[in-house]
Amino acid sequence: MPELTQHCVREIDVRMRRAGTGEILLFLHGAAGLPPWTPFFERLAAHYDVLVPEHPGFGTDKHAGKIRNVADLAMYYLDFIDGLGVPVHLAGHSLGGWTAAELAVRNCSRLASLTLIAPAGVPVKGIPTGDNFIWGPEELVRNLYHDQRFADAILARSLSEEEADAMLTNRFMAAKLGWEPRWFSAALERWLHRISAPTLLIWGADDKLMPAAYAKAWEAGVPNLRSAILPECGHVPFVEKADETARLMGDFLEGGSA
Amino acid sequence: MKFAFFHLMPYRPLDFAERAKHRSAWVVLPNRLYDPKKGAEEYASYLDQLTYAEELGFDIVAVNEHHQTAYGMMPAPNLIASALIQRTKAVKIAILGRALPLTANPITIAEEFAMLDNLSKGRIITGFVRGIGTEYHATGLNPAFSHERYQEAHDLIVQAWTRPGPFPFEGEHYNFRYVNLWPRPYQDPHPPIWIPSQGSSETIKWASDPARKYPFLVTFSAADLVSRYLNMYRDSARAFGYEASGDQLGWAAPIYVAESDERAKAEAKAGIESLFNQYLHNPWEMLLPPGYMSLSSMKNTMKMRKALGTRNRDLTIDELMESGTVVVGSTQTVRNRIEQMREKTGLSIVVAMLQFGVLNDEQTKRNMELFAAEVMPKLR
16 A cells, blocks of 8 residues: 655645556545555556645534535545646546536546546436434434345444544534535536536446436437446445446546546 | 522423434424424423422522434524513523524524513523534534634624624624614623533533633532532632632432432432433434534543443443432431532522423422422422
């Protein structure tokens, strides 16, 4: 696993994992915070320079005051990408997917591609998201996965005090960004046509948090989009279907078909 | 000492077997369980009780606000206050309180309180609260901004009551080109503002500030916490350079009085246990949504919970009496308990919740009468 390093953008320093060589692939994490470096990231790092930063306000509340909503977070990542100085492949999961899309409708000029994995941000009326803020701790983990063995493994682990603190901090920041309106911004859907980068959409068919039915709103709005709905998969395809998700992304990024 | 008769207006005809199938009596409890015919009778009984309290000599009658719950049928407590103005003559009417952050326009709160103050010719006491955590599930309002909105709404309402209008208000959450209240409040400079709370050092410091000196009411807490928070308030006042008066210190608790300790406990048991276990109990995700407490307070709370273990069984009336969260007993016992709290804290406001949970009308009436005849006079 690559070491955690600090990455600073306009006086906001965050923790980041980075590994691999090649074109830059910037991965924006979901509401649960900085993900562990799993085989999925290892596979991507075989071909790309993979950057997985922790969003400001996650892990520690040091910079929480500077980010009040997802639009702020998207502007922060535009600064982040400007700082890298080269075009990037941008990917995001859930809250990170929403952020990536908010960024892309504002400015696609430095995006070589966009990958959205079970993104929040665009609702479909009549199909509410799951209520992750009312679910109990076990219920939440169970509702994130189709295959309950993944949930069992997570629930069997006991958290250190530091991890429990970080989890609570992440929960606070997630609420700040996604509580109201619940996991979407009213404006985003109106501007999806501005996403000019080639876009890949990946969704678990059995996603109880962001229903896979939301894929149709993205398919209708984003001009250059291909989508893949993974059967027997919950809200975290890059964990539950790691190989499949990495293969889809690999094919897409190399210009093959998803 | 001043005595308030406080009501939550619980929905007593609740189907408790159905209630047990849901995680809470708040927000998610299907409203098909509310029968309007029975509910209307509940309102009638409760208004009678509040009106009767004036006849019995209570100084204050008090109501409060909660949303989407069988725990209390007052999402709009000012409607009840307005009815009470028409049915009473001299008693003070306290709304403890309105949940400021939940509204998109706090000027409406300033306006409604000002109207009630005029309608009652100055009998209104207001309470400013944030609502409990479940309120943020019920309204959808982001708990992360609860504290900010409370502070800003407070400033806006007090300015609306006291600054010559029209004036503009420029905030983070609230922005108004014209703030110009018609009517202005009847009381000068404005109705009293009380702060009901379960206690936090930040709130206590803020309420006790000499610029405010807001009476602080500790609600639903064990006796040692009530004492600790009220003394924290006194210490904070001393740090500001003044001595807090008893009129700034209050305690709100369920109270039941009967001829003997045994009888009081037997009669109060169902009401008390239903209040805490069926009506009030919430999973922590609902009670403490992220941001409702500061991150540091929440971290401490979580550590305490981890140390204590989570409660997965019901509380008993014995435990609640033992901790002093409820006051149940003979007239002598109840007098002593209140007297002890006065000695420990210097408080002179007691907010008595004499109907609680499923406690029926007849028992409520006897409780009120006995409390008014045998407890209040000797403590005044």
